Amino acid sequence: MKNFTYFQPNSVKQAVGLLDAKWGTTELLAGGTDLLDLQKEYVAQPDKVVSLTGIKELATIEAGNTGTKIGAGVKLTAIADHPALKKLYPALTDAAGDVGGPQIQNMGTLGGNLCQRNRCWYFRDEHVNCLLKGGPKCFALDGENQYHAVFTTGHKCVIVHPSTLAPGLIALGATVDIAGPKGNRTVELTKFFQAPTGPTQREHTLAPNEVLVSVSIPAKAVKNASYEVRHKQAYDWPLVQAAVAFNYEGGKVSNARIVLGHVAPTPVLAEAAAKAIEGKAIDEATAAAAGKAAAEGAKPLSQNAYKVKLIEVAVKRALLAAAGGKKYWEM
Ligand SMILES: Cc1cc2nc3c(=O)[nH]c(=O)nc-3n(C[C@H](O)[C@H](O)[C@H](O)COP(=O)(O)OP(=O)(O)OC[C@H]3O[C@@H](n4cnc5c(N)ncnc54)[C@H](O)[C@@H]3O)c2cc1C
Ligand code: SF4
Numbered sequence: 001m002k003n004f005t006y007f008q009p010n011s012v013k014q015a016v017g018l019l020d021a022k023w024g025t026t027e028l029l030a031g032g033t034d035l036l037d038l039q040k041e042y043v044a045q046p047d048k049v050v051s052l053t054g055i056k057e058l059a060t061i062e063a064g065n066t067g068t069k070i071g072a073g074v075k076l077t078a079i080a081d082h083p084a085l086k087k088l089y090p091a092l093t094d095a096a097g098d099v100g101g102p103q104i105q106n107m108g109t110l111g112g113n114l115c116q117r118n119r120c121w122y123f124r125d126e127h128v129n130c131l132l133k134g135g136p137k138c139f140a141l142d143g144e145n146q147y148h149a150v151f152t153t154g155h156k157c158v159i160v161h162p163s164t165l166a167p168g169l170i171a172l173g174a175t176v177d178i179a180g181p182k183g184n185r186t187v188e189l190t191k192f193f194q195a196p197t198g199p200t201q202r203e204h205t206l207a208p209n210e211v212l213v214s215v216s217i218p219a220k221a222v223k224n225a226s227y228e229v230r231h232k233q234a235y236d237w238p239l240v241q242a243a244v245a246f247n248y249e250g251g252k253v254s255n256a257r258i259v260l261g262h263v264a265p266t267p268v269l270a271e272a273a274a275k276a277i278e279g280k281a282i283d284e285a286t287a288a289a290a291g292k293a294a295a296e297g298a299k300p301l302s303q304n305a306y307k308v309k310l311i312e313v314a315v316k317r318a319l320l321a322a323a324g325g326k327k328y329w330e331m
Contacts, residue, residue, distance in 0.1 A: 072211070147237075162262075171224060193205070239262060
């Protein structure tokens, strides 16, 4: 690991003041479960590391009638185990409880989860200078791409976004509060992510000298769930994830949002799938039809066509779970 200077400010304003206006020279440190790996792999080589662990305002959860605000420094365990959040937002708390394992959940934070870097093995290998690190080409396009994107049209870099909290939060209509040198701004979470194409971009739209302060979820009682298809139960990312949220009055769906994870460089809003269930009851047939609609437009790479079928399964099961159906796959 390259030597660096460590700072531990006790306010967001101080943290913002310590950050440089370009990527690479300064890095924010939350739980460190991603950043320290990147430093040990020489993929991140900051001169300054600015810890957020001394900032108390980042570590609070406010869950009330007017909505929920979760500080960026809140640990994943605190989200997964929060009684009110569990009742209202299983799409979020189940995803938090499925991340990595207990060690990762006890150290990892909400902000770090949303801002973590991608897991492409070419990106994580210090010896490979791929497009995202300023090199000449994307090695995954004709290389080992079994865990990469299947919605590839228009993407030069075919990573998948690694956060499993993001799809549920987007389905729930979350916004993020951001602090920067010019003050604060609020952004819809769906617009927070971007598909990066080079070293001057990240997987999100924060400027290098901005800090993610909190995530807010509107107070609406909606049916919601997240379903992940995984190789194994722990210490791995899902192959495909679907998160859903919808109103369900009189046995009919309205205002549905279906979001796919781990299939594209950003979480994907599956609008055709949401349209397929609008005004309908959720049953095996309608949930399966939504799953098929969600997979439309997928253009898999040489080794990951299997993910297209998994999208259909994940959407179907997330919808059935949210509607309160029997989880026959868990029996
Ligand atoms: C074995 C393993 C399995 C995992 N499985 C999953 C999984 O299934 N699903 C999943 O979603 N994740 C998974 N993860 C990733 C894990 O969720 C993240 O490593 C963790 O959430 C990052 O949080 P952190 O607080 O440790 O972030 P850090 O490592 O401290 O930071 C990560 C990045 O976010 C930036 N950052 C942190 N906080 C802020 C902020 N407030 N504002 C702006 N930038 C910020 C940092 O600068 C850094 O670039 C896994 C990790 C491991 C090691
Ligand atoms: S997918 Fe992106 S990160 Fe991976 S090799 Fe291609 S350009 Fe690099």
